[in-house]
Amino acid sequence: MRGDSMHVLNRGEAVHTAQRAIHIGKIPSELTKHHESLAAVSSSLTLLTNAVMAWNTMHMQRGIDQMEDMNGSPLQASDLRRIAPTYLEGINLRGTFDFPIARYADRVLPSLVGGLSLNELRSA
Numbered sequence: 001m002r003g004d005s006m007h008v009l010n011r012g013e014a015v016h017t018a019q020r021a022i023h024i025g026k027i028p029s030e031l032t033k034h035h036e037s038l039a040a041v042s043s044s045l046t047l048l049t050n051a052v053m054a055w056n057t058m059h060m061q062r063g064i065d066q067m068e069d070m071n072g073s074p075l076q077a078s079d080l081r082r083i084a085p086t087y088l089e090g091i092n093l094r095g096t097f098d099f100p101i102a103r104y105a106d107r108v109l110p111s112l113v114g115g116l117s118l119n120e121l122r123s124a
Contacts (some may be wrong), residue, residue: 007081014086019049021088043098 023045033072060066060083067073 011084011086014084015049015053018052018086018088020047022048022052022093052088052091053085055091056087060085 027038027041031041064075064080
């Protein structure tokens, strides 16, 4: 039981470590003065962290599928328990990200899509 609790705590700490790697430095003081701006910063960091972990999960699943194909049998749950999508090796966290927001705007921002042009969506 204690080992399971420690495992869960370690997973949570791994997520926090990933967040600290994604955002280095301090949050500007003007963003910490108001609850709304601090919530926006926190939500943005959570969104970026989740995107990184989703990307990792997708690639980890590909690796697991390849291993299972080679072995001809599924991996054991006890083996899968030890891997997590929080590792950041091989991910360039200081590059430039270009998200095609206009392509997904109807799903991401459905209430705003109605009257916005492509340029307005890009700047949103």
